[in-house]
Amino acid sequence: MIEELTHNQILRYSRHLLMPEVGLQGQIKLKNSSALIIGTGGLGSPVALFLAAAGVGRIGLVDYDVVDSSNLQRQVIHGTSTVGKLKVESARERLADLNPDIQVDVFNEPFTSENALRIAKDYDVIIDGTDNFPTRYLTNDVSVFLGKPNIYGSIFRFDGQVSVFYAKEGPCYRCLFPEPPPPGLVPSCAEGGVLGVLPGTVGTLQATEAIKILLGIGEPLIGKLLLYNALDMSFDFVKLKKNPNCRVCGPNADIKELIDYEEFCGVPGHHADDTSAGAGWDITVQELNERLSRDPNLLLLDVREPHELEIAAIKGAKNIPLGEVAQRMSELDSAEEMVVFCKRGSRSARAIEILSSAGFKKMKNLRGGINAWAEEVDKSLPVY
Amino acid sequence: MTILRIPTPLRAYTSGKSEVTVGGSNVAEALNDLTAQFPSIKPHLFNEGGELRPFVNLFVGESNIKDLQGVDTPVKDGDRLMLIPSIAGGSPFPLQGEGQGMRVA
Numbered sequence: 001m002i003e004e005l006t007h008n009q010i011l012r013y014s015r016h017l018l019m020p021e022v023g024l025q026g027q028i029k030l031k032n033s034s035a036l037i038i039g040t041g042g043l044g045s046p047v048a049l050f051l052a053a054a055g056v057g058r059i060g061l062v063d064y065d066v067v068d069s070s071n072l073q074r075q076v077i078h079g080t081s082t083v084g085k086l087k088v089e090s091a092r093e094r095l096a097d098l099n100p101d102i103q104v105d106v107f108n109e110p111f112t113s114e115n116a117l118r119i120a121k122d123y124d125v126i127i128d129g130t131d132n133f134p135t136r137y138l139t140n141d142v143s144v145f146l147g148k149p150n151i152y153g154s155i156f157r158f159d160g161q162v163s164v165f166y167a168k169e170g171p172c173y174r175c176l177f178p179e180p181p182p183p184g185l186v187p188s189c190a191e192g193g194v195l196g197v198l199p200g201t202v203g204t205l206q207a208t209e210a211i212k213i214l215l216g217i218g219e220p221l222i223g224k225l226l227l228y229n230a231l232d233m234s235f236d237f238v239k240l241k242k243n244p245n246c247r248v249c250g251p252n253a254d255i256k257e258l259i260d261y262e263e264f265c266g267v268p269g270h271h272a273d274d275t276s277a278g279a280g281w282d283i284t285v286q287e288l289n290e291r292l293s294r295d296p297n298l299l300l301l302d303v304r305e306p307h308e309l310e311i312a313a314i315k316g317a318k319n320i321p322l323g324e325v326a327q328r329m330s331e332l333d334s335a336e337e338m339v340v341f342c343k344r345g346s347r348s349a350r351a352i353e354i355l356s357s358a359g360f361k362k363m364k365n366l367r368g369g370i371n372a373w374a375e376e377v378d379k380s381l382p383v384y
Numbered sequence: 385m386t387i388l389r390i391p392t393p394l395r396a397y398t399s400g401k402s403e404v405t406v407g408g409s410n411v412a413e414a415l416n417d418l419t420a421q422f423p424s425i426k427p428h429l430f431n432e433g434g435e436l437r438p439f440v441n442l443f444v445g446e447s448n449i450k451d452l453q454g455v456d457t458p459v460k461d462g463d464r465l466m467l468i469p470s471i472a473g474g475s476p477f478p479l480q481g482e483g484q485g486m487r488v489a
Contacts, residue, residue, distance in 0.1 A: 133472045156471035159392045176448075177470045181439045227468065229392070232402060236389075236466065239446045323396065 003031055009101060013055055026215045027055060033214040034058035036120055038111050038139050039129035040087040042199030043153050045077035047127050050207035052095040052102055056214065060123055062107040063087040074196035111135055113258035116142045125210050127151045133180040134261035140165060140173035141258055144248045149213050153206040158195055160202035160228040163221050164209050167249035170223040175243035180265045198230050275345030277352040283364035285372045288339055299338035303351045312370050312381040322347045325354050334360045341366035386414055388465040397425035411442060412455040414465060441468040
């Protein structure tokens with residue numbers, strides 16, 4: 001049943017109604033349309049806010065994380081008062097305040113091959129606000145199988161990408177990226193951070209595309225990829241074509257159902273621990289503290305980036321950023337025992353892999369990194 | 385000479401440069417010039433057999449070289465080449481990021 005607008009709604013949406021491209025009929029269309037947003041973080045925040053404000057009648061939110069204060073630099077749907085709450089609940093509260101007339105469905109669960117089709121089937125568009133390859137490929141394949149547009153946005157540091165992958169009318173994500181890069185091949189400047197406003201820009205562009213598609217107006221970014229760089233303030237467009245060999249949307253597609261995306265991308269499960277190099281390598285911050293009291297000259301190897309030392313440092317530690325460990329290992333003595341650390345333990349686990357393959361044996365990985373050290377041993381240091 | 389645009393994740397290998405001027409009459413020659421200038425970028429673009437890695441997308445102007453003649457695609461003065469990386473969000477390359485599996489951007 002098509003729902004009409006109330007008088008209050010006509011006033012609320014009057015700036016839309018004034019434009020012939022939207023008008024009363026367009027606004028009614030939005031009211032009767034739906035969008036599923038995968039992720040309620042940096043990209044999902046502006047998408048959800050603008051779709052709710054625009055009057056999209058039903059919005060689905062998928063996320064299983066809780067709001068952390070380090071999210072607030074970019075995840076503008078959340079606030080200081082909702083730190084510690086489920087992201088989907090925090091977002092629902094904000095949207096209810098912004099526009100009480102819309103329905104918000106929340107899915108407090110990871111988006112997986114098991115639940116994705118069930119969750120996504122009742123929405124008109126799917127919006128990709130994820131930050132990892134397995135969920136991106138899953139989101140793409142679900143969109144292809146259900147015949148729905150996938151409004152894609154992705155960010156890294158200062159770079160953003162936006163497109164609409166809609167296999168019925170153009171290429172899908174896999175046509176451009178048939179497979180993800182092998183983990184570890186390209187350096188993550190990462191642990192890397194992101195300019196807070198970048199997902200705001202990219203998510204707002206995704207919201208724009210979603211609204212255009214729901215209204216059926218304008219030229220959607222189907223078959224085109226927008227590349228945005230915030231530092232250069234450059235917007236480049238390239239053309240994307242359907243890949244005849246695409247494994248999900250090509251004429252000879254061999255992937256007909258959802259697969260194991262973590263295996264496909266070579267990454268561990270949602271809750272896998274990437275901060276351990278293996279139990280035999282681990283040392284806890286308490287153990288390290290005790291070791292240092294006996295052996296103050298124990299070598300500490302800090303594999304973080306130099307600018308992170310300004311935030312927090314352990315006195316006397318030697319700094320070799322992870323990216324330079326392979327080239328600079330001659331500065332280290334494999335006969336000397338050392339404890340390797342980073343912010344949280346994942347880069348140091350990688351460093352231990354690199355050093356171990358070069359024959360180093362007397363190493364330990366500091367569990368939880370300098371953040372655990374700051375939380376449990378040296379409380380004068382900040383956690384970041 | 386041709387301008388080759390370097391995406392942020394690969395700028396670590398081009399001394400931070402966002403654009404590199406390269407010579408050559410086709411894509412293969414242009415990329416050879418790039419790797420001659422910045423050897424450490426090579427393993428990120430090419431596999432051990434010297435072939436362009438499948439997840440590397442290179443565009444000449446608005447078109448993917450996969451839709452043209454691959455690395456034999458001619459380039460001429462004033463053309464703009466662009467490398468387009470797979471980026472995933474907060475942590476671009478899983479296993480290395482500090483973020484957990486499904487955290488969102």
